[in-house]
Amino acid sequence: GAVVSQHPSRVICKSGTSVKIECRSLDFQATTMFWYRQFPKQSLMLMATSNEGSKATYEQGVEKDKFLINHASLTLSTLTVTSAHPEDSSFYICSARYTGGGNQPQHFGDGTRLSIL
Amino acid sequence: AQTVTQSQPEMSVQEAETVTLSCTYDTSESDYYLFWYKQPPSRQMILVIRQEAYKQQNATENRFSVNFQKAAKSFSLKISDSQLGDAAMYFCAYRSGGGSEKLVFGKGTKLTVNP
Numbered sequence: 001g002a003v004v005s006q007h008p009s010r011v012i013c014k015s016g017t018s019v020k021i022e023c024r025s026l027d028f029q030a031t032t033m034f035w036y037r038q039f040p041k042q043s044l045m046l047m048a049t050s051n052e053g054s055k056a057t058y059e060q061g062v063e064k065d066k067f068l069i070n071h072a073s074l075t076l077s078t079l080t081v082t083s084a085h086p087e088d089s090s091f092y093i094c095s096a097r098y099t100g101g102g103n104q105p106q107h108f109g110d111g112t113r114l115s116i117l
Numbered sequence: 118a119q120t121v122t123q124s125q126p127e128m129s130v131q132e133a134e135t136v137t138l139s140c141t142y143d144t145s146e147s148d149y150y151l152f153w154y155k156q157p158p159s160r161q162m163i164l165v166i167r168q169e170a171y172k173q174q175n176a177t178e179n180r181f182s183v184n185f186q187k188a189a190k191s192f193s194l195k196i197s198d199s200q201l202g203d204a205a206m207y208f209c210a211y212r213s214g215g216g217s218e219k220l221v222f223g224k225g226t227k228l229t230v231n232p
Contacts, residue, residue: 046219
């Protein structure tokens, strides 16, 4: 149980393109999903918290107009990198937490490697 | 703000032996959760073990156990009978017990298992 699917696993595209990444909780409902960015050999940095049915909460320094987040259902959140540039190249990982709360951990997707040429 | 520190960028262990990865954290909260996540070369983050701060008993999951010292704000991970499949990056993480669900990660420790 507690499977999180992230798609696509890898994207290579030209500068200026917008890229959409999907994060789905397959066997549980997630009111809250999280989007992280990971640079090579570094830790995960939280970009934003995605809340179902409301606006995402962005971390300081993350451009909300650059990284659009939509959480339209209890099982799907999307991250769109708009007008991507080479500096946006990174590994993006989503996670989801069971709506039931308590001490439920976050479950992570497999990540998306984004390469902007 | 909470911080998580992993002071060992890299560690190595012989297969079948025991290794301990260290983690310290800084917080003014009394209610929180601590986690160890494993990230193998496939890059997926896998939950290894978790600890509720209010529990005095150290969590264990098969070959994995923690040494939780709340007063010292220390949360080390012990891997017994190390296996080749244990080789990965290990991240220690903190989550507040209050309204915020944010995970704060340490910088990670790369574990190598030698045959």
